[in-house]
Every structure is written in structure tokens, then in C-alpha cells.
Amino acid sequence: MVWTGGWVARRLGVRLVDTGQTDLRALAGLALRLDTLRAHLLVSSVLGKYVPAPPAKAILAGEALGRAVAACLGEPPRCWFAETATALGHLVADVLDTLTRK
Structure with a gap:
């Protein structure tokens, strides 16, 4: 089951x-x-901070974000990316480091 916040969307009239x-x-x-x-x-x-998430899903999301950041920065990445979510930031950094070493 995916948590979407549908209750909030209906009450506030907002949506993603x-x-x-x-x-x-x-x-x-x-x-x-x-x-x-x-x-x-x-x-x-x-x-996985407020809503439980399987580790594999978190890792895949971090890797996908890392590839998206790398695409925006160019190959090899020319600047650093910081994310307030520490684990996600580490995953993005790992992807950027991997792309730089190729």
C-alpha cells in the first residue's frame, strides 16, 4: 500500500x-x-523517516536522484550537491562519485 496523503488533499483542496x-x-x-x-x-x-520504506526502495530513489543530478550538472559533475536528508544525500554523492571515476 502506498501512502499518498489523500485525506489531506481532499480536506485542503491541494494535490501533487x-x-x-x-x-x-x-x-x-x-x-x-x-x-x-x-x-x-x-x-x-x-x-523512511516519517513513513516506513523498504531499504531497496530508498536506495533506488537515491540512485535515480543521483543520476538526475549528474545529468543536470554535466559529466563529470562540476559541483557538489547537498540534500537535507542525510541518507539520500549520501546515495546521491555515491552516484556522483561513481560517475566521476568512470
Whole structure:
């Protein structure tokens, strides 16, 4: 079962929009926080921080993000990428390092 935050989407009238590149609903869902100015919150379904995620799914997501970052930066990557989610940041760094060594 994939957690999507459908309850929040229905109550607030917000939704995740597919950009055509990635199905955001497969990576994140909506949640609420106690902040009237910013009540909506995107919660990752691949990090395993707030919503449990299988390790393989988290690793695949990190590797895919690393390849996407590398494509944006060029080959070999010419600058560093930092992500607030430490495990995801490490996975992206691993992919960038691997691409640089080829």
C-alpha cells in the first residue's frame, strides 16, 4: 500500500501534479502541520523517516536522484550537491562519485 496523503488533499483542496518526468505520488504524500500559514507538508515515501520504506526502495530513489543530478550538472559533475536528508544525500554523492571515476 502506498501512502499518498489523500485525506489531506481532499480536506485542503491541494494535490501533487505529475511533471511528466517523475510520478511525484510514488515519492511523496501530503501531510498536515500545526502552522496555519503553511499547513500542507510534503512527506517522502522513500526516505523512511516519517513513513516506513523498504531499504531497496530508498536506495533506488537515491540512485535515480543521483543520476538526475549528474545529468543536470554535466559529466563529470562540476559541483557538489547537498540534500537535507542525510541518507539520500549520501546515495546521491555515491552516484556522483561513481560517475566521476568512470
